[in-house]
Amino acid sequence: MTKVKLYEIAHARAGDKGEVTNISLIPYNEELYEEIEKQVTAEAVKEHFADIVSGDVLRYEIPNLIAFNFVLKGTRPGGVAASLDIDPHGKSLSWALLEMEISID
Amino acid sequence: MKKIKIGCGAGFAGDRIDPAIDLAEKCDLDYLVLECLAERTTAMANIEKKIDSSNGYGAFFEERMTKLLPLCKERGFRIVTNIGAANPEAALLKATEIARSLNLDSLKIAAVIGSDVLANLKGKSNQIWENGKTFKELQDNIISADAYLGVNEILPALQEDADVIITGRVADPSLFLAPMVHEFNWKLDDWEILGMGTVLGHLLECSSQVTGGYYADPVYKEVNDLAHVGFPYIEVDEEGTGILGKAPGTGGAITIGTCKEQLLYEIHDPSKYVTPDVIADFSSVSLKELAPNKIEISGGTGKEHTETLKVTLGVNEGFFGEGTISYGGHHAIERAKMAEDILKIRFTEQDIKLKKVRYEVVGLNSLHGSIGENKNHNPYEVMLRVAAISDEVDDVTRLGNEVEALWLHGPGGPGGIRRYTKPIISAKSTLIHRSEIKSTVIYQEV
Numbered sequence: 001m002t003k004v005k006l007y008e009i010a011h012a013r014a015g016d017k018g019e020v021t022n023i024s025l026i027p028y029n030e031e032l033y034e035e036i037e038k039q040v041t042a043e044a045v046k047e048h049f050a051d052i053v054s055g056d057v058l059r060y061e062i063p064n065l066i067a068f069n070f071v072l073k074g075t076r077p078g079g080v081a082a083s084l085d086i087d088p089h090g091k092s093l094s095w096a097l098l099e100m101e102i103s104i105d
Numbered sequence: 106m107k108k109i110k111i112g113c114g115a116g117f118a119g120d121r122i123d124p125a126i127d128l129a130e131k132c133d134l135d136y137l138v139l140e141c142l143a144e145r146t147t148a149m150a151n152i153e154k155k156i157d158s159s160n161g162y163g164a165f166f167e168e169r170m171t172k173l174l175p176l177c178k179e180r181g182f183r184i185v186t187n188i189g190a191a192n193p194e195a196a197l198l199k200a201t202e203i204a205r206s207l208n209l210d211s212l213k214i215a216a217v218i219g220s221d222v223l224a225n226l227k228g229k230s231n232q233i234w235e236n237g238k239t240f241k242e243l244q245d246n247i248i249s250a251d252a253y254l255g256v257n258e259i260l261p262a263l264q265e266d267a268d269v270i271i272t273g274r275v276a277d278p279s280l281f282l283a284p285m286v287h288e289f290n291w292k293l294d295d296w297e298i299l300g301m302g303t304v305l306g307h308l309l310e311c312s313s314q315v316t317g318g319y320y321a322d323p324v325y326k327e328v329n330d331l332a333h334v335g336f337p338y339i340e341v342d343e344e345g346t347g348i349l350g351k352a353p354g355t356g357g358a359i360t361i362g363t364c365k366e367q368l369l370y371e372i373h374d375p376s377k378y379v380t381p382d383v384i385a386d387f388s389s390v391s392l393k394e395l396a397p398n399k400i401e402i403s404g405g406t407g408k409e410h411t412e413t414l415k416v417t418l419g420v421n422e423g424f425f426g427e428g429t430i431s432y433g434g435h436h437a438i439e440r441a442k443m444a445e446d447i448l449k450i451r452f453t454e455q456d457i458k459l460k461k462v463r464y465e466v467v468g469l470n471s472l473h474g475s476i477g478e479n480k481n482h483n484p485y486e487v488m489l490r491v492a493a494i495s496d497e498v499d500d501v502t503r504l505g506n507e508v509e510a511l512w513l514h515g516p517g518g519p520g521g522i523r524r525y526t527k528p529i530i531s532a533k534s535t536l537i538h539r540s541e542i543k544s545t546v547i548y549q550e551v
Binding site: 007008011012013015016017018019020022024026028048049050051052058060062064065067069071078079080081082084085086087091092093095096099 | 144145234235319320322325326362365366367368369370371372373374375376387388389390391392404422425461462463465467471472473474475476477490492493494529530531532533534
């Protein structure tokens with residue numbers, strides 16, 4: 001078993017709508033879909049983003065596209081315009097998700 | 106089978122214009138769509154309109170029209186755009202003026218009116234999603250209310266053969282779906298095909314985000330020549346299948362990867378993407394690479410649309426202030442922290458009222474908090490950033506003064522102080538019943 005960063009095995013894109021961020025997570029290799037499904041749970045993502053996400057994290061699985069979509073609530077209270085973040089849209093958060101580590105064979 | 110080509114010539118208010126010209130000149134389009142409104146754009150545009158009633162349409166309007174109207178006439182494609190923002194009527198007059206000044210004739214220009222629902226909502230109890238308050242409770246601070254219109258409101262302009270259609274707030278995918286519905290006579294209750302068309306519109310609506318933009322990583326996801334990234338077009342047939350392409354000779358790349366990323370962009374539940382036209386289901390979409398930079402998109406479906414429409418409200422929420430100062434060389438982080446401590450004392454003792462304040466160290470923790478900070482690295486140079494919100498402009502101005510004063514009164518070797526304030530117009534959401542919308546289309550013939 002080796003530890004890998006998600007950025008070595010998947011790509012991701014962040015989007016914003018109001019106070020919510022969504023981040024897609026797309027494995028480069030479809031064989032890793034199952035392992036990512038097992039380890040990159042909504043709870044694990046919420047913990048990873050502990051100082052950034054104040055609300056719930058939901059995960060949608062899209063096996064047809066071999067992809068996941070995470071919805072992170074409360075990333076920017078007040079929305080983009082009232083955000084104090086240097087990245088008010090949260091577009092850099094996709095790369096933050098890709099810093100997560102999982103174990104693969 | 107009949108097919109049409111729809112290009113995306115702008116994905117946001119400030120988008121490049123040259124890729125739209127490439128599309129218009131090289132891709133034999135039937136339609137060119139310019140998507141120019143973000144959540145806050147109509148609120149800002151409403152402020153401009155209040156100051157001058159002939160303003161209130163989108164950025165670079167004159168330049169876009171000056172460059173594209175002649176091509177529209179010459180190549181025979183139609184333009185559909187939401188660049189009307191808060192004032193489609195004024196945009197219509199301006200576009201007519203520009204067309205005449207360019208000696209273009211027999212051009213029919215339309216403006217779709219009806220997104221502005223501020224008058225409808227005054228005194229009403231429609232609930233605001235983000236804070237549960239009613240419109241009535243906040244209305245003194247609400248400066249704009251724009252409903253997301255859809256295909257239904259754009260269709261009459263297409264049916265009346267307008268060459269250029271300028272709308273206010275409409276749902277982004279609807280700008281692309283309306284031409285499809287018009288050309289193929291799709292029924293407005295054929296939810297499956299409306300869902301398929303919505304998928305295609307969603308892929309195109311952010312210009313280069315599907316052709317290699319907002320994607321590249323020099324090591325893992327190589328993309329060439331983003332300085333000349335081509336904007337996308339879709340060749341769609343009457344059964345709702347589309348082939349995605351871009352102008353020959355342009356940079357960027359269309360791949361399964363770029364399509365997946367854009368498909369899920371700004372989506373929550375992929376099986377329930379709500380637009381004014383349909384509740385689209387993206388979960389069954391199929392992507393197939395036909396050739397380099399040519400992807401076929403099929404699948405997707407939909408359910409009946411909702412009875413309500415989303416409304417974006419522009420709300421006055423005080424003032425934002427920001428200050429930054431940089432340190433490089435030994436003990437850069439320590440000096441940044443020292444400056445932060447000074448500011449905290451000054452803000453308190455000088456009675457600078459800040460409702461919310463944030464301190465961060467750019468280069469260490471500003472983008473990703475502890476995810477970045479815990480990496481045990483020691484950047485050579487950092488920037489201390491403080492950002493805050495206040496009810497009064499005076500407090501955020503004084504925040505900037507205190508940061509500036511660190512030139513003399515802070516740690517040694519400070520570099521590059523910046524300070525900035527702006528009024529906060531935030532975007533909030535509510536719903537309005539469809540029956541409240543009274544939309545009309547007005548025309549000018551050049």
